[in-house]
Amino acid sequence: MTDALPDAVSARRPRGFSWRRWRNRKIASPGFQSWASHFPLTRGHARREGERLFDLVSGFVHSQVLYAVIELDLLEATCDAPQSVARLALRSGIAPDRMEALCQAAVALGLFERVGGGYQLAALGAALMGVPGLVDMIRHHDVFYRDMEDPVAVLKGEKETELARFWPYVFGAGAVEHPEVAERYSGLMAESQALVAEETLRTISFAGVARLLDVGGGTGAFLAAVGRANPALQMVLFDLPAVVPAAETRFHEAGMAGRARVVAGDFHDDPLPSGADAISLVRVCFDHSDDAVAALMAKAFAALPPGGRLIVSEPMAGGARPDRPGDAYFAFYCMAMQTGKARSQARLAEMMKEAGFQGIETPRTRRPFVTSVVTGCKPGAT
Ligand SMILES: CC(C)=CCC/C(C)=C/CC/C(C)=C/C=C/C(C)=C/C=C/C=C(C)/C=C/C=C(C)/C=C/C=C(C)/C=C/CC(C)(C)O
Ligand SMILES: C[S@@+](CC[C@H](N)C(=O)[O-])C[C@H]1O[C@@H](n2cnc3c(N)ncnc32)[C@H](O)[C@@H]1O
Numbered sequence: 001m002t003d004a005l006p007d008a009v010s011a012r013r014p015r016g017f018s019w020r021r022w023r024n025r026k027i028a029s030p031g032f033q034s035w036a037s038h039f040p041l042t043r044g045h046a047r048r049e050g051e052r053l054f055d056l057v058s059g060f061v062h063s064q065v066l067y068a069v070i071e072l073d074l075l076e077a078t079c080d081a082p083q084s085v086a087r088l089a090l091r092s093g094i095a096p097d098r099m100e101a102l103c104q105a106a107v108a109l110g111l112f113e114r115v116g117g118g119y120q121l122a123a124l125g126a127a128l129m130g131v132p133g134l135v136d137m138i139r140h141h142d143v144f145y146r147d148m149e150d151p152v153a154v155l156k157g158e159k160e161t162e163l164a165r166f167w168p169y170v171f172g173a174g175a176v177e178h179p180e181v182a183e184r185y186s187g188l189m190a191e192s193q194a195l196v197a198e199e200t201l202r203t204i205s206f207a208g209v210a211r212l213l214d215v216g217g218g219t220g221a222f223l224a225a226v227g228r229a230n231p232a233l234q235m236v237l238f239d240l241p242a243v244v245p246a247a248e249t250r251f252h253e254a255g256m257a258g259r260a261r262v263v264a265g266d267f268h269d270d271p272l273p274s275g276a277d278a279i280s281l282v283r284v285c286f287d288h289s290d291d292a293v294a295a296l297m298a299k300a301f302a303a304l305p306p307g308g309r310l311i312v313s314e315p316m317a318g319g320a321r322p323d324r325p326g327d328a329y330f331a332f333y334c335m336a337m338q339t340g341k342a343r344s345q346a347r348l349a350e351m352m353k354e355a356g357f358q359g360i361e362t363p364r365t366r367r368p369f370v371t372s373v374v375t376g377c378k379p380g381a382t
Contacts, residue, residue, distance in 0.1 A: 079126065082117075088103065133192030133193075144162075147336040163338075164338045164339070189221075194221065196371045200373060201225065203366075206230045209230070212236070213272065213279045214282065220246070223256075227256050234259050234260075236261045238273060241265075244264045261273075268292065271303070278310075279304060281296070281312045282312075283314040283371075287337065311375050315368070316348065317343060317347075320344075345372055349362055352376040356379070357376030358379045359379075361376070
């Protein structure tokens with residue numbers, strides 16, 4: 001695997017002088033810490049490292065403060081004018097001293113500011129309101145949070161996680177028999193799709209694509225966005241039978257029914273619709289095992305004509321440069337879901353190559369915490 005450390009590095013035992021060992025042992029000593037936090041040349045750095053460590057230690061409380069602000073609907077309540085603690089306390093059914101504690105915490109986290117004698121939403125809190133789907137994403141974190149209560153059990157694969165039940169489709173078409181269940185997860189997916197589509201469209205061009213097949217296209221939010229930006233584009237959406245009626249409705253309402261076809265099926269068992277010169281997999285691969293993704297990419301390769309293009313867009317891990325969104329959030333999210341994993345651009349590029357694709361590109365998106373992109377072409381175009 002591209003991202004794995006070579007065995008020689010991971011198994012190396014300290015021999016002779018190791019600068020890192022010396023540094024780590026020094027910093028791990030309380031005596032050195034006490035000296036460094038006092039000495040004029042080191043105390044600034046020591047304080048910043050202490051703050052960084054404290055943030056890491058207390059991060060879960062920060063997330064829960066954010067959760068409480070949203071659960072109590074305080075974003076909207078404080079958006080337009082400062083509100084007194086007494087007023088916020090009354091509308092939330094929370095004692096004033098506790099409400100004050102929450103508001104103070106929200107100020108400390110940059111969500112609120114103190115204005116006059118009360119509290120008002122700060123720019124960061126306002127930004128949160130403008131991210132489509134984010135409030136609902138945070139709301140559904142209660143499920144993820146309960147899973148992460150025992151991260152070691154999640155890592156060992158011993159825990160029956162709630163997220164695996166929340167997104168039932170990952171267990172195959174059979175699990176999505178009930179339209180109301182499909183509606184619950186599809187709504188959250190569709191809302192959060194707006195930014196993913198925006199970022200993908202800013203990163204790659206669909207000029208020259210005549211027909212785009214979006215596999216695992218959900219309720220059609222991605223295709224609708226690509227279709228709006230490319231008015232001549234023909235579109236095909238492929239997803240599980242319980243999901244596709246919502247896509248049909250969306251295309252109809254968007255006036256796209258004439259150029260968007262919806263096909264119900266299971267990509268594990270059914271062939272992909274043919275006739276598209278590009279196939280997109282948007283937030284699909286990270287739900288599935290390596291074997292399932294390899295098989296899906298092979299199916300996509302078979303369904304494309306020579307010169308046809310495969311586009312993968314989803315939040316990715318950092319690979320050789322691990323990052324917080326990909327490696328500390330999505331990797332654990334996928335682990336709790338139990339069926340898939342967050343992969344790096346390099347790993348997905350490697351898998352595409354194994355499926356036969358060439359000319360693989362890994363463009364940088366401006367907001368990798370929203371999505372990253374990998375594309376490849378089926379060889380043989382004239
Ligand atoms: C107007 C004046 C006076 C000044 C302007 C100053 C200025 C330019 C301010 C900037 C304000 C601004 C426009 C900020 C914009 C901020 C944005 C767009 C922030 C976006 C943040 C997005 C976030 C945090 C996204 C988080 C997404 C998450 C957590 C997604 C989770 C997705 C999951 C779990 C999906 C799971 C899928 C599954 C189940 C694995 O298949
Ligand atoms: C994370 S959602 C992404 C939906 C959409 N592409 C988006 O980004 O909003 C994954 C999608 O893959 C679909 N899916 C999962 N397993 C599938 C399968 N075996 N065959 C077809 N679609 C499947 C799900 O129904 C769901 O709509």
